[in-house]
Amino acid sequence: MDRFVLMFGFVGWYWRRFQGAVNGINLAIAYALINSKIIAPRTSPIFKDRVLQEQRYASVEEGMYHGSKLKRFLAEEEKRRMMESNKQVNN
Incomplete structure (x- = not known):
């Protein structure tokens, strides 16, 4: 709604200075109400989440591991280096 008010107000x-800005803000509020009450419930969002919950990786490391070969x-090299550095710190 803030973006609508800013855009229509500007x-x-x-177009008509102060009274035009007031009219633009009123139009923006009306459009925001129409959008939230009528348009949004009847349409689907642009960026719908298409990855199902059971298809998601448990962690970022698992996602990196199951990615491309590179x-x-x-990821394996970084894990190996971290293990070596942990061994050196512990010794």
Whole structure:
């Protein structure tokens, strides 16, 4: 709603200064109400979540591991380096 008010208020200000800005803000509020009450419940969002919950990885590391061969190799190398550095710190 804030974006609508800002946009319509600016257009109204450019068109008819103060009264135009007030009219633009009123139009923005009306559009925001129509959008939230009528349009939004009847339409689907643009960026709908298409990955199902059971298809998601448990962690970022698991996602990196199951990615492409290059990413898997890099993840294994990083894990190996971390294990070596942990061994050196513990010794």
